[in-house]
Amino acid sequence: MTGPSQKQEQRLAPASLATIALLVIFLFSTPAKWATQHISSVLILLTLFLARRDFWVSLPARAYARLTLLWLVPVIGATALQHVQHLETATRWSEQATLILRLLGVGLGVLFLLHKQWLTLRQLTMVILGCLLAHGLIGMGQWILLPDFSLTAWRSIRIQGIVGNPNPYGFFMALGLVLSAALLRDRGISQTLRLVLWIATSIFALGILSSGSRGAIITAATGIAVLFPPNTARRISLYGAILGSLAIAYFISHWQDTNAHSDDTRAAALKFSLESIAQRPLAGWGFQSFMRIPGHSGINAPHNMLADLALSSGVIALGAFLLSIALVGYRLLRMDTPLTRTLLALLASAFVAGTLEYSILTSNHFRGPWVLLIALACHAFGMARHSHKQDTTAASHRKGVLAS
Template sequence: MATLLLTIFMFSIPAKWASVHIGGALIVLALLLSGRSYWSSPPVESYARYTLLWLIPVLGATFAQHLLHLDTATPWGDQLTLMLRVLGVGLGLLLMLHKGWVSVRQLGFIVMGCLLIHGVIGITQWALQPHANLVAWRAIRIEGIVGNPNPFGFYMALGIVLCAALLRDGSATTVARLSIWACAAIFALGILGSGSRGAVITASAGMAVLFPPSTPRRIGFYLAILGSLVLAYLASDWQDANAYSDGTRAEALIFSFEAISQRPLTGWGIESFMRIPGHTGINSPHNMLADLALSSGLITLIAFLIALALLTYRLFLLRTPLSTTLLALLAATCVAGTLEYSVLSSNHFRAPWVLIVALACHALGTAHARDRRAGTAANEIKGAVTS
């Protein structure tokens, strides 16, 4: 039942179906089955620490906005929904891992399978286009059942980073490696068909973590890829297609900075961008950092960056295949967020963020528990020998 629930939940996230809200509510309700050992477990403590570090300032900013009687203040219903979707869903996922209802490997298969189905649907949509070719990369933009080419490309980028991590591990059989390569090809075609430059940058960020440019050979390889992309960009009509998008995003970012300077401590409220006096243009800052500061103030932004830095540092120190994979996915997601999304209000982005952070805390917590058990056993052996 847990596997079925998570499959429905994960598949519904890109399409933003109603089942994603129903599945999220059931995941939160699963917390009613938790026990005392769960709440004192290291993964739960880590997730609560890194999440509440920035959620509490969000809550404080909402209080301040209502005290100041701001017309754009975050509604209390939206505030509660945010807490449940970030804190509740993350803790529910950790409960399923804690109880053994689902393993990290099974969860990986679920995510990979759901992304693969979305990729196949998108590629089929692209193949049916009569003028699909490389030059028309930005003219024909597939979106699958996601409903938007940029989020579709974002999910394909996460898929290809996950494939690269599995191939890097080297423990898979020959058949499994061929299957992973086939999945990677589908995700690469999905990125190409989406026409999303952000997806290319997102995938590149994850790859750079998995395969850092630490040798002359890798540096040359990365430079060759970068040069190929630049040549392809100059040889196509992408510049004209990008001009309007780049201009509107720059205007939105400038307006965001102006709005932040007006209310640097309290912010304006979640999803307030279009209701701020003087607003023109697109509907959001398209940058999760600017959106955090604009919605809930600079204190929230600083707290979020501190939590992110601490989590990243601990993952980096762990140095296991799982922690490296999660570090690459976290880096890719952070890059995508700064290019497009909001961790406060974007349904396309928030759920993957919660999943990756929850899994990261699970990896850190279980490693800490193993080290503690090993230390206890070593002390017992030492005491026995001494006696």
């Protein structure tokens, strides 16, 4: 006769399989921005209708809701003020509702799937790594099949895979590199998995090179520096040698000439963003308003997460967003476990990438990974609380045994 635990395992197996399939679709579709990204997002959101009180009062759910609403409420308030002022570039309420669902709904949905144990953290990690690796391999195939394929033609040949843009492609390869490097720190993994991770690391590194994205190099370097901080003479010397080599390679090549126009354009966009923020510092101009602001010229966006947030929703929303990130980062730093160090490295990488390219409000390339990272950080907070309770209970039990 089947016991209760076996029955539960059999009952949850289909749910686990469906959950993994759903997240594979979501995570693989996000870089490519396929329609399946939106469909899977809605399905993740709909799982919340199955949630009961035990989930809503759990630490991860409460932490995620509070940290997100901390800056999302000022964004909503700015939208309301824009409409009161009859601003032509005001955020449409439909866009505001979509942002709320994508930020709160998807993040809480992922936490609910982990809460129900339909998906383990290890499984989710492998799904993330596998999806990023698949994109990396597609890009490598595209690169190798080019007639002028070369390892040294950096930025003259810019691979984008099926992501559709070399900069986001490089961003996802950078996240993959940081994640695989973090997993390699675990001495308990099997030799087979270690070999796979080294292969994955090599593919991600080549993906960054083939993308020709300077932002991807900076993003990956940030994460690696968090994982392996320059706190010893050996590491300081190694990092110094790498930076020196890159500087020499940059100045003796034609890279600076190739990059000059891009740098000037981005500098002009940032300058216009700051001027626009100064005109409307409290309420901002609205989502995707950059090109509709009077006096605009040049590229289509600030290409800076912080400038875009302040320009769209005001400096109060920006300050609340930075506070939210600081709270997450501080807690991850204080916990100091292999999991939290990995999440801190990925969060630092994503933050730097955002300041170089993306918008937390409108970028489908960026918002999905960001939401997932914050959700996993909140899940880590819950795991730490559970572990602490277990340790406290065990200590109390030992005291009771000794007293008796």
